[in-house]
Amino acid sequence: MVVAEVSIVPIGEGPSVSKYVKKAIEVFKKYNLKVEPHAMGTVLEGDLEEILEAFKEAHREVLKDSKRVLSTLKIDERTDKENTIERKLRAIGIE
Amino acid sequence: MVVAEVSIVPIGEGPSVSKYVKKAIEVFKKYNLKVEPHAMGTVLEGDLEEILEAFKEAHREVLKDSKRVLSTLKIDERTDKENTIERKLRAIGIE
Amino acid sequence: MVVAEVSIVPIGEGPSVSKYVKKAIEVFKKYNLKVEPHAMGTVLEGDLEEILEAFKEAHREVLKDSKRVLSTLKIDERTDKENTIERKLRAIGIE
Amino acid sequence: MVVAEVSIVPIGEGPSVSKYVKKAIEVFKKYNLKVEPHAMGTVLEGDLEEILEAFKEAHREVLKDSKRVLSTLKIDERTDKENTIERKLRAIGIE
Structure with missing residues (x-):
């Protein structure tokens, strides 16, 4: 993930x-992704291929x-541990 | 703002x-800033000087x-309109 | 472009x-892209699909x-004008 | 550094x-910094305080x-080794 x-x-x-921005968020929601907009961007969780497709479609x-x-995509992937929005927030004390 | x-x-x-990351968030909270951590970074709202000081101290x-x-700071400033986290979220339909 | x-x-x-970083640059060079590494990242020029493929392969x-x-991709695309590394540098006075 | x-x-x-962009580069050049523009941004080398001042002035x-x-600043600092543009480029085989 x-x-x-x-x-x-x-x-x-x-x-x-x-x-x-609203249009881009609508595109993200069509994909099989968790979509969490914040004030400076949108956090996504899901499969890498799916994220790349959603990014390309929203940009276009x-x-x-x-x-x-000008579109920016930042990807955080790790193989040693489950990687989800929920786990990341829990690790810094936010639930 | x-x-x-x-x-x-x-x-x-x-x-x-x-x-x-927790240590950096503790630093941000010492400043006169709104501090909203998410899964890929932390959103701050406040005075530019205050944000730059907080960024430098957290990095150090x-x-x-x-x-x-490796530290990244992205700044969004506008002069035509009030610029706050709340207004930005309201503009994309999130309250 | x-x-x-x-x-x-x-x-x-x-x-x-x-x-x-060297490994990632080797991946970029396999694609039909202009590849210009600098001290904080690598500038690429080419087709969007090609860039997304190269980014995915280098990350993996x-x-x-x-x-x-942690991988970051920033895309600059415009439809009103030719968009190349050379033209962008020329526009800011660097040849 | x-x-x-x-x-x-x-x-x-x-x-x-x-x-x-040209105006921002002019600001950077007034500071005691190495200034290397590329097609997607400008690489700077120098003291952290100096970089933060230059960033703030260029933004304003x-x-x-x-x-x-929308201004972005990315800082790479390390304490185990000399950190310069030249050393970083040499490490990836570019001189």
């Missing part, structure tokens, strides 16, 4: 980008309405 | 880093116990 | 990670030798 | 941002001409 963070930023469409979807898009 | 995201990663101390604190630290 | 930046960081294998290759890997 | 990477992105001023300088700015 992979925990990831995604941020999709249209840089040609004025300072208010929430319309695009936003690029349809914007001349330029 | 600035909304920011911080991630502090010790890369020389084995795959489990929650001990260090973790470096005391780790040979190498 | 997409300009991207990749960083692949093993976090369980001690503070020296150049062995893993490093995960074979490390218990935990 | 710290090796860092900075990216300053105005998100409210249209898709072409090179004018702002760009915010004067743009309604919203």
